[in-house]
Amino acid sequence: MKETGNISAGQLAIFLFMFSIGSTPMFQLGIKAGQDSWIALCLAAVAGFGMLWVYRTLQNRAPEEDIAGLYKLHFGKIAGTVLGLGLSILLAYESMRNVRDFGELTSSTLLPQTPMWCVMLLITAIAYYTVSKGVFTFFRITQILFPMLLGSYTLMMFLLLVSGLIDYKQLRPVLENGYEPVLKTAFPDLLSFPFSQVVVLLVYWKYTAGNNKAGVATYSSYIAVSIFLVAVNAVIMMVLGPAVASIKAFPTLEAVELIRLFNFIERLDILVTLLLYIGLYIKIAGMYFSAVLLLRSACGVPVQVAALIYGPIIYAMSFMEPTNTFHLWAGLEVSVKFTPIYHIAIPLIMLLIGFKWVKRKAERQKPSGPQAPTQPQASTQTQFQPQTQPQSQSQSQPQSQAQPQPQS
Amino acid sequence: MKRSYAKGTMSEWSLLRRSLAALLLLLLLGVAGCWDRQELNELGIISATGIDITDSGRWKLSYQLVIPNAISSQGAYVGSSASPVNVFTTEGDSFRGAVNKATQEMSRRLYFSHNQIVIVGEKAARKGIAPLIEAYMRNGDSRETVAIFVTEGTARKVLEQLLPLEKISGAGINRLIGLEEKYGGNFRAMTMFELGQSMLGPVHVGGVAGIGLRGNGDPVDSVDAAKATHTGTKVRLQKVAIFKENRMIGWMTSHESRGILWAKGWVKETSVSFACEGERLKRNSIRIRQKKGKITPIKQGSSWLMRVEVSGEGALMEYNCPGDMSKPGNLRPIAERIEQELKDDIEDSIRGAQSLHADIFGFGNLLLKQHTREWKKIHKNWNEQGFPKIESEVIVKVKINKTGRSVNSYNNTIKEMHDKE
Numbered sequence: 096m097k098e099t100g101n102i103s104a105g106q107l108a109i110f111l112f113m114f115s116i117g118s119t120p121m122f123q124l125g126i127k128a129g130q131d132s133w134i135a136l137c138l139a140a141v142a143g144f145g146m147l148w149v150y151r152t153l154q155n156r157a158p159e160e161d162i163a164g165l166y167k168l169h170f171g172k173i174a175g176t177v178l179g180l181g182l183s184i185l186l187a188y189e190s191m192r193n194v195r196d197f198g199e200l201t202s203s204t205l206l207p208q209t210p211m212w213c214v215m216l217l218i219t220a221i222a223y224y225t226v227s228k229g230v231f232t233f234f235r236i237t238q239i240l241f242p243m244l245l246g247s248y249t250l251m252m253f254l255l256l257v258s259g260l261i262d263y264k265q266l267r268p269v270l271e272n273g274y275e276p277v278l279k280t281a282f283p284d285l286l287s288f289p290f291s292q293v294v295v296l297l298v299y300w301k302y303t304a305g306n307n308k309a310g311v312a313t314y315s316s317y318i319a320v321s322i323f324l325v326a327v328n329a330v331i332m333m334v335l336g337p338a339v340a341s342i343k344a345f346p347t348l349e350a351v352e353l354i355r356l357f358n359f360i361e362r363l364d365i366l367v368t369l370l371l372y373i374g375l376y377i378k379i380a381g382m383y384f385s386a387v388l389l390l391r392s393a394c395g396v397p398v399q400v401a402a403l404i405y406g407p408i409i410y411a412m413s414f415m416e417p418t419n420t421f422h423l424w425a426g427l428e429v430s431v432k433f434t435p436i437y438h439i440a441i442p443l444i445m446l447l448i449g450f451k452w453v454k455r456k457a458e459r460q461k462p463s464g465p466q467a468p469t470q471p472q473a474s475t476q477t478q479f480q481p482q483t484q485p486q487s488q489s490q491s492q493p494q495s496q497a498q499p500q501p502q503s
Numbered sequence: 504m505k506r507s508y509a510k511g512t513m514s515e516w517s518l519l520r521r522s523l524a525a526l527l528l529l530l531l532l533g534v535a536g537c538w539d540r541q542e543l544n545e546l547g548i549i550s551a552t553g554i555d556i557t558d559s560g561r562w563k564l565s566y567q568l569v570i571p572n573a574i575s576s577q578g579a580y581v582g583s584s585a586s587p588v589n590v591f592t593t594e595g596d597s598f599r600g601a602v603n604k605a606t607q608e609m610s611r612r613l614y615f616s617h618n619q620i621v622i623v624g625e626k627a628a629r630k631g632i633a634p635l636i637e638a639y640m641r642n643g644d645s646r647e648t649v650a651i652f653v654t655e656g657t658a659r660k661v662l663e664q665l666l667p668l669e670k671i672s673g674a675g676i677n678r679l680i681g682l683e684e685k686y687g688g689n690f691r692a693m694t695m696f697e698l699g700q701s702m703l704g705p706v707h708v709g710g711v712a713g714i715g716l717r718g719n720g721d722p723v724d725s726v727d728a729a730k731a732t733h734t735g736t737k738v739r740l741q742k743v744a745i746f747k748e749n750r751m752i753g754w755m756t757s758h759e760s761r762g763i764l765w766a767k768g769w770v771k772e773t774s775v776s777f778a779c780e781g782e783r784l785k786r787n788s789i790r791i792r793q794k795k796g797k798i799t800p801i802k803q804g805s806s807w808l809m810r811v812e813v814s815g816e817g818a819l820m821e822y823n824c825p826g827d828m829s830k831p832g833n834l835r836p837i838a839e840r841i842e843q844e845l846k847d848d849i850e851d852s853i854r855g856a857q858s859l860h861a862d863i864f865g866f867g868n869l870l871l872k873q874h875t876r877e878w879k880k881i882h883k884n885w886n887e888q889g890f891p892k893i894e895s896e897v898i899v900k901v902k903i904n905k906t907g908r909s910v911n912s913y914n915n916t917i918k919e920m921h922d923k924e
Contacts, residue, residue, distance in 0.1 A: 203643065204643055207643070264872055267871075267872035267873070268871060268872055268873075268875035271875055335700075336700055336703070336704070338700070338703035338704065339696075339699065339700050339703060342640060342703075343640070349647075352646060352647070352648065353647070353648060353696060355648055361648070362616075362646070
């Protein structure tokens with residue numbers, strides 16, 4: 096039950112892999128580019144890699160800070176707090192979106208009669224429980240779920256291949272209408288979802304501070320998951336073809352439903368549902384958790400309290416959208432247009448304005464943290480002594496979080 | 504998490520924990536799915552659906568309902584006194600509306616997940632099947648993997664028909680088409696999904712196997728029919744219905760259907776009958792397996808030539824012609840006659856499709872994929888103007904691998920002996 100260890104590079108890589116997959120099996124990403132969706136996805140992935148580099152560069156300026164701390168370093172205390180609070184709310188919103196996805200998915204496939212409030216209550220409760228257990232527990236859970244996710248995907252791909260449903264000709268003609276529709280699909284929509292969502296790493300990276308493998312692990316995991324997403328996207332397109340893929344609400348599910356082998360292997364919806372449940376859980380909990388951690392580092396709200404604040408809000412907000420159509424529209428059309436402010440614009444501004452001096456500023460501030468026994472800083476208290484610091488602010492040490500400390 | 508509570512408080516903790524655990528377990532009971540449980544004895548399992556249309560344009564849906572009691576014993580419908588299935592019909596302006604009306608006359612909820620086939624009456628098919636595909640695509644309980652058929656009469660008549668050796672005729676028909684696809688090579692099962700996909704494709708044309716009733720006209724719709732050694736009316740695969748833009752536009756014959764399957768490379772195994780040199784009656788046959796079926800568009804000036812390359816190999820099954828079969832060179836002329844036979848099939852089917860103005864071969868599809876720019880210029884009115892003018896070149900290669908357990912023909916040897924005497 097020790098919560099004091101650092102997150103290992105491997106754990107970080109697995110988290111990034113699973114988080115990036117997340118809810119993607121629900122959609123045929125980039126379907127607006129027709130059979131070229133995979134090209135659009137490739138382009139977005141490359142751009143996303145650039146963003147990842149930006150995030151990592153920012154993180155390297157102050158390895159023990161999370162993004163709220165970075166905001167404060169770059170923009171000053173007040174603006175930093177406001178931005179951090181904003182991002183925290185945005186992440187909670189995205190977590191809520193996934194809760195709703197989870198509800199919609201369950202009610203339209205597995206359990207059509209079960210009321211959505213019940214399904215969503217359960218997943219929110221599970222996410223809350225995860226958050227209350229701390230970062231390390233969460234990362235270990237992703238580790239445990241990883242083989243299941245990978246196994247399901249492998250089995251799915253294998254069965255699609257064996258049943259002869261994959262027709263590579265469906266990807267032709269390549270670039271039927273030139274690059275324009277592909278680029279339009281890739282930017283900003285595909286870059287915002289799923290690729291630049293890796294911005295949450297700016298919350299979790301600090302738990303790998305001092306681990307020099309973390310950077311390499313992040314980059315290689317990102318490359319792996321990008322290739323994976325492009326490959327899965329292309330396979331689904333090869334099975335369904337652009338026309339059907341654009342009609343169906345859950346293309347992956349549709350593709351898997353077509354599998355019929357030896358008169359008894361059929362109706363394998365459960366495989367996709369399993370994938371989606373794991374992916375959505377990781378996404379919900381990951382977003383929820385990062386929102387909670389940011390609320391702590393921005394405003395000093397203790398983790399347990401923040402979790403209790405956000406949990407019911409996420410659950411309640413998930414009912415705000417009247418219909419699934421509205422929900423999907425809001426997610427794939429509207430929110431991808433404004434999330435780039437936080438995912439892309441602000442990090443880029445930080446990259447430009449914070450050149451050199453931020454790193455020095457961060458180093459100046461650092462010694463003040465660990466030397467003082469009473470931890471004046473809320474956001475930087477994880478540095479240097481991972482063995483003794485209650486980094487995750489777990490429930491056993493409520494007193495350290497009870498008083499929201501002002502930023503030094 | 505540091506947990507260093509004193510020993511004395513342990514029991515308090517565990518009591519609290521136990522009650523919490525108990526509460527959670529209780530909650531789990533609720534999660535077990537009270538809302539979505541489906542009890543077998545509350546369901547009416549549908550094995551086949553039939554779609555007809557009334558004169559006023561309303562859908563008439565017929566269902567073949569499985570009667571669990573009647574099929575619980577082994578064997579065919581022979582021996583039981585109850586009919587294994589029950590057919591009934593509801594009517595509505597929309598499909599699901601019609602399905603919903605079933606509650607007015609059926610004591611159980613209709614369950615479509617085990618629906619194996621959908622039979623569409625010709626009249627309904629000519630009216631348009633887009634609403635049918637739409638209903639299947641949108642609903643999770645009725646799967647798109649059902650096989651679809653078209654029948655000349657009303658679909659209900661086919662559903663009422665019992666099949667020898669099969670208890671549930673819906674499942675039986677599904678097995679029938681599977682067998683045909685595997686060994687017959689004349690027809691191919693078309694699923695709702697494939698049909699929808701081909702309608703959405705660049706040429707908007709698809710083919711669906713036809714099913715009909717053949718025989719003396721006495722319907723086999725009662726288990727009493729099993730008391731006779733023959734069945735008056737049989738369900739039979741025949742012809743193929745061609746759909747264009749969601750409407751059925753005409754039939755093609757079995758012979759033409761075979762040509763389509765060969766050209767598309769969908770034949771797995773089939774028998775081909777062929778005549779001896781100078782004869783008309785096709786007295787010989789070969790069991791043949793398709794190796795290749797490829798269509799290549801070749802530009803010829805301003806128009807296109809479709810090169811259809813087909814190859815197969817097989818073993819002779821019967822051979823009544825003269826000739827010494829022990830010499831390899833002598834097999835070639837025989838193979839050539841088989842090639843000609845297949846070539847006729849394919850050429851006839853291309854001609855048939857051209858006269859129907861329906862690009863069932865997907866030539867337009869190939870042009871889109873391989874010559875996108877040129878296709879953009881000619882794709883308008885492709886079925887009506889472009890496709891009928893397409894020229895084709897059919898190249899068939901047949902290899903006779905085996906001649907069976909005989910070398911020379913028995914029939915011919917007798918003749919030769921007779922001539923000598």
